[in-house]
Amino acid sequence: MKIAVIGTGYVGLVSGACFSGWGHDVVCMDKNAQKIASLERGVVPIYEPGLDELVERNFAAGRLRFTCDLADAVRGASVVFIAVGTPPRAGHGDADLSFVYMAARELASLIEDNAVIVIKSTVPVGTGDIVQKIIGSVRKAGSFSVASNPEFLREGVAIRDFLEPDRVVIGIEDDRARDVLTKLYGASLDLRRTPIVVTQRRTSELIKYAANAFLATKITFINELADLCEQVGSDVSHLALGVGLDKRIGTSFLNAGPGYGGSCFPKDTMALLRTAQDHGVALRIVEETVTANEARKRRMALKVVDALGGDVEDLTIAILGLTFKPDTDDMREAPSVPLIETLQRFGARIRAYDPAGIENARQVLSDVELHRDPYECARDADAVVVVTEWDDIRHLDLASLKAVMRQKILVDLRNAFEPGAAERTGFRVSGIGRPTVARHDVTTATPSSAALHVSAARKTDLAYFEMAGGSNDNS
CATH class of the missing domain: 3.40.50.720 (NAD(P)-binding Rossmann-like Domain)
Structure with missing residues (x-):
């Protein structure tokens, strides 16, 4: 399957490298030309055990590429992951979604027909609805899908978490997105009997926040x-x-x-x-x-x-x-x-x-x-x-x-x-x-x-x- 990953930060780079390790054709795109040039030289910009070797191996095999050209990245891609940053807005506490919305606007005229746009960035409830409207203002309804697929990666063991997850959560609003994403994950995770939770897009968006809030509460409880x-x-x-x-x-x-x-x-x-x-x-x-x-x-x-x-x-x-x-x-x-x-x-x-x-x-x-x-x-x-x-x-x-x-x-x-x-x-x-x-x-x-x-x-x-x-x- 041809996959494009928009954003080569922690989530995007780990996800892209792991998807390519499963045998998919992956292009990771980022606007930071210096970062892309470093990745093409084999220099990984983050410290994560095992990531250097994974990137090097799949880049050498031709399954993993890096580019600053969005059109090149999404050409022929049946799945496009948005994995850009959602930092907290200064003085507000809520997530800054400007990079997500910018990616959606730029993708709208470039994606293939029937492509599935997957939001992997951590986003508040309802973000997928807005991305759907942004892309829908350019493309005909039904010619694309927008799904949610939150990540649950722990720094330090992110590769293991991706390849051996507790569960995969998929938020969809149409059958096309469900079929494509369950096929994408199911083929690689069936032998591990990993649960794939298919739910509404808004529920999927909330699951990531709820999980992290619960774990943060558990830590605070034992500290007290x-x-x-x-x-x-x-x-x-x-x-x-x-x-x-x-x-x-x-x-x-x-x-x-x-x-x-x-x-x-x-x-x-x-x-x-x-x-x-x-x-x-x-x-x-x-x-x-x-x-x-x-x-x-x-x-x-x-x-x-x-x-x-x-x-x-x-x-x-x-x-x-x-x-x-x-x-x-x-x-x-x-x-x-x-x-x-x-x-x-x-x-x-x-x-x-x-x-x-x-x-x-x-x-x-x-x-x-x-x-x-x-x-x-x-x-x-x-x-x-x-x-x-x-x-x-x-x-x-x-x-x-x-x-x-x-x-x-x-x-x-x-x-x-x-x-x-x-x-x-x-x-x-x-x-x-x-x-x-x-x-x-x-x-x-x-x-x-x-x-x-x-x-x-x-x-x-x-x-x-x-x-x-x-x-x-x-x-």
């Missing part, structure tokens, strides 16, 4: 319970396991931390709230989720200040991990940013390390000494703060880390380290959702430690420590 655990002498990791093993709840997105970030959850929860307000509906739970998450990001700075005795003036703090989650270079809405800004206002000097996000961090942080080596970052620091649980950070040698520091304080905002091991190394440890009162060893305080622990293999089966690719965010 972590605060309670610290006060009553409980351990949030045991609490999350005990709650999450209930199949009605599930273990995913129950990792307590400094708050959610990224390109999806903050934007999508705000856009959903604006849609609800426009229709006179109150989404109180989502409203409180947004408010609590924003407050939490900055409140984490107070946790660092407390660990340093209540004053960080002229102290050096090393931040380990800057991106909003591991295995991405994405700094959008990263909890590290408000944390650092708040500590700087308190007078701290900040050094920071990240395996992939340094260049993007330069665009959003100021007066921060950036390092590409974690031990150099921690040299002469008064505290180390773990903000993103990269594997590189989880596997640091704690003795070597302690040896280069001035004060031996570890503030672990992701519970990346086992606290007993860190304390035996000589660190004073402050984690998330762990008791502030004297801690009791649960393995000796009960008749059988097996009752409170799940084997490492079983934890893997449960995906307890995987939780959305190792983080609490899916996009």
Whole structure:
């Protein structure tokens, strides 16, 4: 099948590369000539494990092309995906749909008869109706279809999510779109018995926002319970396991931390709230989720200040991990940013390390000494703060880390380290959702430690420590 993908951002590039991997003839189009030239040279502009190889392999096989020419991209295409950005409008919170509507206007006179236009960008309810009208002002009714096909890609594991999805959601208003899209996905996913949810276009548009709002709420719920655990002498990791093993709840997105970030959850929860307000509906739970998450990001700075005795003036703090989650270079809405800004206002000097996000961090942080080596970052620091649980950070040698520091304080905002091991190394440890009162060893305080622990293999089966690719965010 000939497929055109408009937009080579995160969603468009991953989708186009994966479709070509299924054997389809794919052309990815973008107006950014520099980006297209880089892609043709094999330089992928985003950090996503496995994407470089996937693009290179299918480009070499001739199944994947890149162009700035929209007419060239859609010529002969039976399916055209709109995968352009829908960033939040400054000061409004709702999605900026100008790129979607621009794409629709430009596509109207270029698409083939009977082409299916598929909106893969995350858009508010009713966007497909407007795209239908825009194209319908140029083309005869019935000569094209407009469908919705939201993406559910998590940064860091996006290729796996595309090729092995939990479900595929298709929103259609006519039989042609249903037949083409179920054929497109069904042929590749039948063996995996992946559910394909076919519904109305407006319902499909709402599903993406509802899913992300629910997951954001789940993260905020466990974060607030972590605060309670610290006060009553409980351990949030045991609490999350005990709650999450209930199949009605599930273990995913129950990792307590400094708050959610990224390109999806903050934007999508705000856009959903604006849609609800426009229709006179109150989404109180989502409203409180947004408010609590924003407050939490900055409140984490107070946790660092407390660990340093209540004053960080002229102290050096090393931040380990800057991106909003591991295995991405994405700094959008990263909890590290408000944390650092708040500590700087308190007078701290900040050094920071990240395996992939340094260049993007330069665009959003100021007066921060950036390092590409974690031990150099921690040299002469008064505290180390773990903000993103990269594997590189989880596997640091704690003795070597302690040896280069001035004060031996570890503030672990992701519970990346086992606290007993860190304390035996000589660190004073402050984690998330762990008791502030004297801690009791649960393995000796009960008749059988097996009752409170799940084997490492079983934890893997449960995906307890995987939780959305190792983080609490899916996009």
